[in-house]
Amino acid sequence: MNFTHGNKVVLVGTGAVGSSYAYALMNQGICDELVLIDLNEEKAKGDVMDLDHGIVYAPSAMNITFGTYADCQDAAIVVICAGAAQKPGETRLDLVSKNVKIFESIVGSIMESGFNGIFLVATNPVDILAYATWKISGLPKERVIGSGTVLDSARFRYLLGEEFDTAPTSVHGYIIGEHGDSQLPVWSLANISGTPIAQKLTEERKEEISIQVRDAAYKIIESKGATYYGIAMGLARITRAILRNENVVLPVGALLEGENGHSDVYIGIPSVINRTGIKKVVELTLNQKEQEKLANSVRTLRDIQAEIWT
Numbered sequence: 001m002n003f004t005h006g007n008k009v010v011l012v013g014t015g016a017v018g019s020s021y022a023y024a025l026m027n028q029g030i031c032d033e034l035v036l037i038d039l040n041e042e043k044a045k046g047d048v049m050d051l052d053h054g055i056v057y058a059p060s061a062m063n064i065t066f067g068t069y070a071d072c073q074d075a076a077i078v079v080i081c082a083g084a085a086q087k088p089g090e091t092r093l094d095l096v097s098k099n100v101k102i103f104e105s106i107v108g109s110i111m112e113s114g115f116n117g118i119f120l121v122a123t124n125p126v127d128i129l130a131y132a133t134w135k136i137s138g139l140p141k142e143r144v145i146g147s148g149t150v151l152d153s154a155r156f157r158y159l160l161g162e163e164f165d166t167a168p169t170s171v172h173g174y175i176i177g178e179h180g181d182s183q184l185p186v187w188s189l190a191n192i193s194g195t196p197i198a199q200k201l202t203e204e205r206k207e208e209i210s211i212q213v214r215d216a217a218y219k220i221i222e223s224k225g226a227t228y229y230g231i232a233m234g235l236a237r238i239t240r241a242i243l244r245n246e247n248v249v250l251p252v253g254a255l256l257e258g259e260n261g262h263s264d265v266y267i268g269i270p271s272v273i274n275r276t277g278i279k280k281v282v283e284l285t286l287n288q289k290e291q292e293k294l295a296n297s298v299r300t301l302r303d304i305q306a307e308i309w310t
């Protein structure tokens with residue numbers, strides 16, 4: 001296997017999402033070493049101090065420091081949460097050109113350090129920026145992971161858990177496609193202990209739940225300006241799956257190369273995650289309607305890619 005040893009994580013971008021992720025890593029004792037980088041150095045240094053004071057009550061020791069891109073050289077994972085955040089009323093795709101430019105500089109600097117680990121990208125529009133990271137870095141596709149629909153799938157499972165008065169951890173279901181408006185719930189495969197859920201809900205109720213999942217970010221942003229705890233837990237979960245070589249299936253942003261009939265696009269899809277990154281994209285058996293919706297989501301993203309990379 002070709003990857004960097006050790007479990008050092010470098011976090012680029014210590015805003016609301018990044019600092020919540022750092023806090024989740026510390027609380028769960030996921031890595032031994034965490035380096036924080038941000039354009040706003042004072043903010044990152046403040047976060048380091050604040051987090052360091054929590055270490056005494058953390059489940060395990062963790063060395064948390066302020067750093068520079070040179071620190072990426074021996075990192076196992078670089079997590080990027082840097083960039084302009086989504087403003088009220090702004091779609092994730094509106095952010096695209098702003099953040100692709102920021103990524104050219106960030107990913108370029110990381111690669112100059114000699115980094116040879118795994119990228120985990122959370123900045124929106126995350127599917128486009130995971131694709132940008134893969135292109136700019138030149139790393140193999142399995143070592144560039146987007147957060148994809150990890151958060152949307154958690155929202156879906158949470159709502160279904162409420163609906164059926166069952167723990168969301170016992171609800172199995174995926175949101176796939178764009179982390180954005182063209183995403184789709186895979187109702188045909190959603191289940192609780194192997195029992196399909198779709199037949200137990202009316203078409204109207206399914207539509208309501210799909211909309212609630214799709215529009216959750218808009219609602220939270222309206223209420224408090226940004227969303228960060230949910231994604232931070234999702235990123236921590238992916239980090240743990242990588243560092244502990246878990247071979248667990250998580251809905252992440254992966255490059256499709258023929259899976260479900262699509263190629264050359266990063267999109268949210270269940271994938272097997274281990275120490276090599278994305279070991280394998282899971283090929284889902286979708287019904288006709290779901291296939292059409294996935295094709296539409298792929299088209300949405302590829303249209304944006306075409307504008308940027310032609």
Ligand SMILES: NC(=O)c1ccc[n+]([C@@H]2O[C@H](COP(=O)([O-])OP(=O)(O)OC[C@H]3O[C@@H](n4cnc5c(N)ncnc54)[C@H](O)[C@@H]3O)[C@@H](O)[C@H]2O)c1
Nearest residue numbers: 013015016017038039040082083085086122123124226231
């Ligand atoms: N993938 C998901 O599911 C998901 C969920 C929520 C938010 N997000 C996205 O995460 C990103 C961060 O959101 P946030 O709320 O933390 O924003 P934020 O504004 O609080 O933080 C962004 C941070 O990036 C830093 N930054 C900007 N340009 C930089 C550069 N060139 N180099 C280094 N650091 C730089 C800023 O100084 C700031 O600290 C946004 O793009 C947001 O849309 C993704």
